[in-house]
Amino acid sequence: MSLSAFISYLKLEKNYSQHTIKAYERDLVTFSDFCREQHDEQDMVTVAYPLIRNWIVHLSEQGVSNRSINRKISSLQAYYKFLLKVGDITVSPLIKHRALKTSKKVEVPFSEMEMETILSEIPFGDDFEGCRDKLIIELLYATGMRRAELVNLKVSDVDLSSGLLKVLGKRNKERIIPFLPSTAQQIKTYLDKRTRLEKISDSHHLILTKEGLKIYETLVYRTINKYFSLVSPKVKKSPHILRHTFATHLLNRGADLNSVKELLGHSSLASTQVYTHNSIAELKKVHQKAHPRNKK
CATH class of the missing domain: 1.10.150 (DNA polymerase; domain 1)
Structure with missing residues (x-):
């Protein structure tokens, strides 16, 4: 075959x-x-x-x-x-293969302070690219969507009046994600700048390059790396870390695992549970601080 x-x-x-x-x-x-x-x-x-x-x-x-x-x-x-x-083979040559051992991959999310600094204090600029770059970060953090989902997001997928957007995830599974009023305002600001572009070759997709074309995944990665290098000493700065940050911050503030699973578009809880490590660490801090038997 x-x-x-x-x-x-x-x-x-x-x-x-x-x-x-x-x-x-x-x-x-x-x-x-x-x-x-x-x-x-x-x-x-x-x-x-x-x-x-x-x-x-x-x-x-x-x-x-x-x-x-x-x-x-x-x-x-x-x-x-x-x-x-x-039916081209009867036995896989990998039937007895065992995966190589790997060290456990620990991904450290951005802190709430780092996110607040990025979105409230860092100057993005008032031009089209500045508004677009801030929207990229705002959407990734506010919705937890994947980089590819952001790239493929269409204007028609966003409902500003209801504060909801539609995402086409892995295996073409659709999900609806709510977004915050601050995100809605950033979208409106961006769309206003977008209408002033000299040429729009792709009118369907929401986030465009300054040439009016659909953005690409490398541009999203570079944007995240550029701005977070200004506020964070963390080695890894990527769109996936923002997704990780979204999930961790929700769990830290009391969101239940099933809700976070639905927001992330995971097919099973096992995929979502990798994000609970940091929230458990936060719970331990709260427990130790609040429990009357903890002697200071």
């Missing part, structure tokens, strides 16, 4: 995002090239596990982290699972 058939399966049946599909395709092409160049083996369908193990060693020697290697192997596992499904 060709790689193109697998890619079509991911797109049409699994409803994966274009970003995810490209990642799968990139991993599989890289493995196919390794098979051909290093071992004169061109057909991924018939490979045995020792060849995959050699690829793992090769990646490790190139300095690829265990976490990244595990992700690449996950792409292979999905491919061989598909081959099993269509």
